[in-house]
Amino acid sequence: AARWRRNFDGGGDILVRGYYDRVDGSVPSLDSSIETWDLTFRHTVRPRGRHSITWGGGYRQIDDAYYVDGLFFLDPPEETNDLANLFAQDEISLTDELELTLGVKVEESSYSGVEYLPSARLAWTPADDTLLWGAVSRAVRTPARLDRDLKADGIFIGGPDYESEEVVAYEA
Numbered sequence: 433a434a435r436w437r438r439n440f441d442g443g444g445d446i447l448v449r450g451y452y453d454r455v456d457g458s459v460p461s462l463d464s465s466i467e468t469w470d471l472t473f474r475h476t477v478r479p480r481g482r483h484s485i486t487w488g489g490g491y492r493q494i495d496d497a498y499y500v501d502g503l504f505f506l507d508p509p510e511e512t513n514d515l516a517n518l519f520a521q522d523e524i525s526l527t528d529e530l531e532l533t534l535g536v537k538v539e540e541s542s543y544s545g546v547e548y549l550p551s552a553r554l555a556w557t558p559a560d561d562t563l564l565w566g567a568v569s570r571a572v573r574t575p576a577r578l579d580r581d582l583k584a585d586g587i588f589i590g591g592p593d594y595e596s597e598e599v600v601a602y603e604a
Contacts, residue, residue, distance in 0.1 A: 443478040461502040467495040482525035489518040496577065506581045507590075513542040513577065531555045543575040544596045567603045572596040 433451040440446075450471040457464045474488035497510040521535035537549040551569035558564070575594045582590045 443484075444476050446476075447474045448472070461500060463497075463499045465495075465497045469493045484523040485521070486523075487518075487520040489516070491516045503587075504582060504584045506577065507583050508581070511577060511581070514540075515542070515574075516540045529557050531557075539572075539574070541574045541596075543580060543594070544572075547572045547574065547596060547598075565604070568600065569603075570598065570600050572598045 433449070435447070435449040437445060437447045448471075451468075452470075453466075453468045455464075455466045470490070470492045472488065472490040474486060476484065476486045478484050492515045493512065494515075495510075495512045498506045499509055500506065517537055517539045519535065519537040521533060524532045524534070526532055531554070533551075533553040533555070535551045539547045539549065541547070549570050549572065551567065553565060553567035553569075555563060555565040574596050578590075579594045580590045580592060
């Protein structure tokens, strides 16, 4: 894993971080290997006024192989999956006690294509020890390899039609 950060006068910063991970495993009836590459970039700027803008993106690639000798198996046994995202968020101080945060993240997955994830949050601090807030956001759970590729002859068959699960969340 590696991380680099640079702070700027005026409060902004740039952060770049990445990691590589490899896991090899072997248990009776299963040999597996998972290799993950991940890179994230984030830039925060504090222009004049009451805004704090954060933007960036990320990319993750997972190469895996599962060789199974049993009832359950993954078809195909080897696969590469990619997940990329871009995001932007603006924290706006409306008053000293009231802050509005607007954001959006756009993800693209090998399995589900493009997903849009907007969010809005309003926070009110009427006293130093009190915070009241409300938010609305859209979130998704993209399909995983097990959702699509896990099979068992004569019992069930995964498939490419598995879609993202989505929720619009209201919080307070």
